[in-house]
Amino acid sequence: xxxxxxxxxxxxxxxxxxxxxxxxxxxxxxxxxxxxxxxxxxxxxxxxxxxxxxxxxxxxxxxxxxxxxxxxxxxxxxxxxxxxxxxxxxxxxxxxxxxxxxxxxxxxxxxxxxxxxxxxxxxxxxxxxxxxxxxxxxxxxxxxxxxxxxxxxxxxxxxxxxxxxxxxxxxxxxxxxxxxxxxxxxxxxxxxxxxxxxxxxxxxxxxxxxxxxxxxxxxxxxxxxxxxxxxxxxxxxxxxxxxxxxxxxxxxxxxxxxxxxxxxxxxxxxxxx
Amino acid sequence: xxxxxxxxxxxxxxxxxxxxxxxxxxxxxxxxxxxxxxxxxxxxxxxxxxxxxxxxxxxxxxxxxxxxxxxxxxxxxxxxxxxxxxxxxxxxxxxxxxxxxxxxxxxxxxxxxxxxxxxxxxxxxxxxxxxxxxxxxxxxxxxxxxxxxxxxxxxxxxxxxxxxxxxxxxxxxxxxxxxxxxxxxxxxxxxxxxxxxxxxxxxxxxxxxxxxxxxxxxxxxxxxxxxxxxxxxxxxxxxxxxxxxxxxxxxxxxxxxxxxxxxxxxxxxxxxxxxxxxxxxxxxxxxxxxx
Numbered sequence: 188x189x190x191x192x193x194x195x196x197x198x199x200x201x202x203x204x205x206x207x208x209x210x211x212x213x214x215x216x217x218x219x220x221x222x223x224x225x226x227x228x229x230x231x232x233x234x235x236x237x238x239x240x241x242x243x244x245x246x247x248x249x250x251x252x253x254x255x256x257x258x259x260x261x262x263x264x265x266x267x268x269x270x271x272x273x274x275x276x277x278x279x280x281x282x283x284x285x286x287x288x289x290x291x292x293x294x295x296x297x298x299x300x301x302x303x304x305x306x307x308x309x310x311x312x313x314x315x316x317x318x319x320x321x322x323x324x325x326x327x328x329x330x331x332x333x334x335x336x337x338x339x340x341x342x343x344x345x346x347x348x349x350x351x352x353x354x355x356x357x358x359x360x361x362x363x364x365x366x367x368x369x370x371x372x373x374x375x376x377x378x379x380x381x382x383x384x385x386x387x388x389x390x391x392x393x394x395x396x397x398x399x400x401x402x403x404x405x406x407x408x409x410x411x412x413x414x415x416x417x418x419x420x421x422x423x424x425x426x427x428x429x430x431x432x433x434x435x436x437x438x439x440x441x442x443x444x445x446x447x448x449x450x451x452x453x454x455x456x457x458x459x460x
Numbered sequence: 461x462x463x464x465x466x467x468x469x470x471x472x473x474x475x476x477x478x479x480x481x482x483x484x485x486x487x488x489x490x491x492x493x494x495x496x497x498x499x500x501x502x503x504x505x506x507x508x509x510x511x512x513x514x515x516x517x518x519x520x521x522x523x524x525x526x527x528x529x530x531x532x533x534x535x536x537x538x539x540x541x542x543x544x545x546x547x548x549x550x551x552x553x554x555x556x557x558x559x560x561x562x563x564x565x566x567x568x569x570x571x572x573x574x575x576x577x578x579x580x581x582x583x584x585x586x587x588x589x590x591x592x593x594x595x596x597x598x599x600x601x602x603x604x605x606x607x608x609x610x611x612x613x614x615x616x617x618x619x620x621x622x623x624x625x626x627x628x629x630x631x632x633x634x635x636x637x638x639x640x641x642x643x644x645x646x647x648x649x650x651x652x653x654x655x656x657x658x659x660x661x662x663x664x665x666x667x668x669x670x671x672x673x674x675x676x677x678x679x680x681x682x683x684x685x686x687x688x689x690x691x692x693x694x695x696x697x698x699x700x701x702x703x704x705x706x707x708x709x710x711x712x713x714x715x716x717x718x719x720x721x722x723x724x725x726x727x728x729x730x731x732x733x734x735x736x737x738x739x740x741x742x743x744x745x746x747x748x749x750x751x
Contacts (some may be wrong), residue, residue: 191554199555203604205547206564209623214641216579216591230582230589231596268478276475277466298483300733302684304708306486308500308718309493313486328745332482337474364467393572395687396705400713411574415691418578422565425582443570447563450570454628455635 220429241430245417249431250406254413258392261323261409263424265330266387269338273383274333274376278344278368282351292343298336311400321405326398330391338383345361345379346372385453392439410435487729493680493719496725500718512723522724525702527733528614532703533682535618536625541674543622544629549659551630552637564636565627573624579689580620581607584692607693610700617692617701621685629674636670637663672743676736683732 215230215315222234246252311320312330319325331355353375357367373380378382402412415433443450494512498505516522547565551558568576583589584606591603606616640663645667648658686705689695695702695710702710711721 191556195553195555198550198553199557202547202550202555202561203557205550206561209565209568209627210584211593212576212579212589213625219582229592229596230587231592233475272475272478276472279469279471279499283466283469283526285469286468287469291476294476294479294484298479300729301483301487302725302728302732303483304684304705305490305722305729307708307725308486308712308722309489310486312483312500328478329482332480333478334482339475365473367482368467368471387571393574395574395690396709399690399709411572411687414572414574418603418691428578429582432579436518436571436575439570439572440567443567444563445567447566451562451566454566454569455631 203204214371216429216433219426222426224426227280232407242434243426245431245434248420249417249434250408250413251410251431254408255409255435257323257407258409261326261330262388265327265334266364266384268327268331269334269387270380270383273335273338274342274373274380275368276335277308277339277346278372280339281343281346295336295343299340303333307400308396309434310391314401320401321407323407323409325401326409329397329401330394333397334391335341341379341383342376345376349356349375381449382453385450471679476624486504490722491726494723496719498719498722499510499716500712505719508719512720513727515720516727517725521699521702522707525704525707525724526701526727526731528701529683529685529703529705532614532618533679533735535615536621536682537675537678539618540622540626540678541629541671543626544674545698547634548633548637552634562631566631567627568624569628569631571624574686574691576624577620577688580616580623582626584620586614608697610697613693613697613701617685617688620688620692621682625678625681629678632674632677633667633670636667640666668747672740672747675741675743679735679739680732683735704731729748 218234219230221237221239223236223240226234226236240321264429276291280288280295282288314320314329317325319328349372354367354371355419357371358364362370394409395415398409398412399415402408408416414431414435418428421427493505495507495509496505497508497511551562551565555561585591586605586608588606590606594602604612607613644662645658648662653661684705685703686709689701689703689706690709693701695706704727707726708721708724711717711724716738
């Protein structure tokens with residue numbers, strides 16, 4: 188069954204056809220983004236006079252530089268916080284047998300189910316009262332809490348399957364619990380940390396609903412909100428809009444293609460965890 | 461080992477405090493506000509009991525939005541996972557392009573949903589690329605106003621999501637398929653078992669964990685759907701594609717009906733909770749039965 192037969196060839200062609208269906212929108216995206224606004228021929232006809240003008244204009248008028256910077260700050264800081272507090276929290280939850288440990292775990296499970304829409308409006312009021320609306324710090328605080336249940340859940344599952352021998356040895360040698368965690372336990376968590384990093388970074392970077400609520404009307408924007416504003420402003424100037432979309436996805440796709448193995452394994456990793 | 465080696469409970473404190481501040485306390489307040497006429501601003505509001513919920517029952521827009529939400533969730537779950545499984549089976553073979561295809565087909569899943577949604581809003585327009593392509597291959601009669609036709613718009617949204625996340629389902633199924641030991645599969649092949657029977661009796665039971673994850677992800681993602689609807693149709697035409705989430709947003713931020721909006725969020729929460737717990741138990745039972 189490992190031979191390359193005629194049927195394998197037919198399958199290969201069918202799969203490539205599926206890939207072309209997936210690629211078609213991307214072709215149109217680039218084709219329109221590099222086409223002068225005056226060119227109104229069919230969107231599927233290849234551009235005869237490619238230009239980068241749309242990109243320059245989109246960059247200048249869309250505030251995309253600032254938005255990319257904000258997205259980068261929000262994603263980096265909040266993911267680091269989430270990984271730190273969640274891995275630390277998972278340690279006693281996975282190890283202790285006391286009632287509070289089980290209670291925390293049940294709260295975490297509850298957090299997995301609660302849709303953010305329920306907390307969104309009351310939290311909006313709190314953020315407003317604290318003066319955190321329209322600030323990237325409010326958003327960082329928000330993600331640092333929102334991503335805790337999912338991340339802790341991943342860590343607890345992984346940690347329960349780990350042997351205790353190394354940390355016990357360290358503790359018997361007189362290490363304080365925090366040192367044992369930092370030097371012995373956390374390094375063993377690397378596979379699940381990669382998974383948690385990938386999944387959190389992508390969901391924070393791509394989130395639209397939250398910044399739409401908490402940043403609207405301010406000059407602090409993340410990429411998705413800046414794009415929504417851009418589309419609202421340039422309604423039907425699709426060449427320009429497409430250039431902005433291309434600018435926004437280049438960083439993600441660059442990271443994706445550079446680290447594709449870790450990223451795909453990260454997504455599939457929840458399965459083994 | 462005695463309790464001396466148990467890590468202290470306060471290790472969990474920073475995470476639990478953040479979680480309580482952002483999720484637990486606001487959610488609890490949300491449930492309370494759902495029974496009031498709170499407008500989001502003034503400190504004065506009054507208890508209205510189940511008023512918001514009876515309003516919902518009498519509001520055709522809300523009833524439709526709940527129906528659309530369920531329809532989208534079920535449609536995405538079936539179609540996206542169907543394609544995902546077929547792609548995974550296709551990639552998990554000896555075809556030469558398998559590694560490239562895996563990376564390529566998954567790529568849309570990492571792109572910001574609002575970006576793919578704006579892209580498709582143009583592609584699915586009356587003069588968009590989809591209609592141009594249909595025209596170019598002589599299928600003019602298939603051309604549609606994909607997002608402007610109330611009968612079609614919901615299905616167009618489903619199509620966009622399947623396009624973006626089919627590769628995601630594929631990757632999860634693929635991880636499951638690769639955990640199927642080659643020997644088992646080859647033994648079945650030598651026994652002369654056909655590919656369909658081989659899939660059904662050998663591969664499918666071993667894919668149970670992948671099914672659990674995929675079905676959970678797609679059904680819950682489908683129920684909460686907001687970004688794509690907001691960018692593709694804004695809930696329109698009329699209310700033809702409004703989901704619970706888009707209605708929550710509109711009621712709160714364009715109509716100022718915070719109490720009603722939160723009542724919708726409570727309904728959303730109940731639907732998510734019922735869907736995820738029942739699915740969890742059914743699939744966990746199947747998983748046990750399969751192993």
